[in-house]
Amino acid sequence: MNTEIDKIAWLHIVDGRILTARSKGKDTYYLPGGKREPGESDIDTLVREIEEELSVRINRKTAARVDSFHAAAHGKLEGVQVTMTCYTADYEGELNPASEIEALAWFTYKDRERVSAVCQMIFDYLHNEKMLAD
Template identity: 40%
Template structure:
């Protein structure tokens, strides 16, 4: 099982997704939880590493479980997802090639989508936080 912490940052009714260097698929911003770390600690560390910003107004959205995209068949993903705002303007740093904001349908129309991300997109749409 892969345990991750992820950010559900919404801007203009769209959800941010990040594309790592060398990959074609966009994922939730965030990453793996290191041994001894809480999901919240991992979230803060990963967002600083990936987008060069801090977080404010952090609130847990929920836990999402799906197949981990790109990790072989039957590898489960356990993703603790948080809503939050940025303390500054994000920039793609280090391992992140780019980030974009998507509606549900824009993300779903991509050639490849991460199942965990789709669960978050659907949940945010149910909450009327992002557009279809």
């Protein structure tokens, strides 16, 4: 069994608030992005997933790796870990939930408890770096 989930996430922060997404039927919010397909690069995954989930096109030339974070995978069997590699990037288009995404929300650090474990680690990092508002 694969005990490591490899995900790419988009950190889209505006005025100290970060864009989050919630899938249909779920109560936890995540950072937009998703799992890599076989043979895909980080940027290929980022572009595909963000277009599928949010109906916007990532500008590849502006994509910048922030860091990778590791935690227990939310809603999976015990022992399953997720590695989330995060990127910032500019985009074109209008943000709209698509595919399995039911809602978008702009969170600050006070919303930390509403996101998955790995996203909480990312919120901590962004808050410590003064990128995420209280």
